[in-house]
Amino acid sequence: MRLIYPQPPAGIRDLAYRALNMETLRHPHPEGSNAPANAAGHVPDLHKVFLLDLAAVGARKGLRAARHMSWYDVVVLSGIAHGIEIARAGKADGTFVTRGEDVERQLAILTSLAARRGSPVEIRILRIPWIANFTLWLHRGKSDRLIPIITATSRLEAGREYSPAAFFAAIRDAASHIHQTHGTPKRPIKRKR
Secondary structure (H helix, E strand, O other): OOEEOOOOOOOHHHHHHHHHHHHHHHOOOOOOOOOOOOOOOOOOOOEEEEEOOHHHHHOOOHHHHOEEEEEEEEEEEOOEEEEEEEEEEOOEEEEEEEEOHHHHHHHHHHHHHHHOOOOOEEEEEEEEOOOEEEEEEEEOHHHOEEEEEEOOOOOOOOOOOEOHHHHHHHHHHHHHHHHHHHOOOOOOOOOOO
């Protein structure tokens, strides 16, 4: 299937590569790698990251309540896969670089998706705090699919493809419980000086 990546705003790609350069300067030697055999086939581009809070999951709002919050890219440099997340908030920029088995698993799943037959899909990332921290969202309108990569619940199997209905049915009770117990994270209070 053809994987579609939207065009990011100006400057996002530069921020990503600057963050990657700093990461390779800080940590030039790769850790041991247990990369899946197909982890280097597909070369993705920047994709949107969406956040869905626990209250929305418990209230059955589904994917329509997810908010676009940042951009994400996977870059392979010297055989090591790096995940780079770039967030822009007004005048402040933030970047975060990761590497390791989770990033290699993302790349392996994207490679296997690109080899499949099927209609084009936009690749997105969905984050649900405390439950499904990194999920590939195959967006194609009414036939979206979700593939959790990093999950904190045994009700979701990492790497398995779910319909949105099955995905949310698996996590709704946990999301409601966590939201009732811990609430929604609040922004820090600004003190007047």
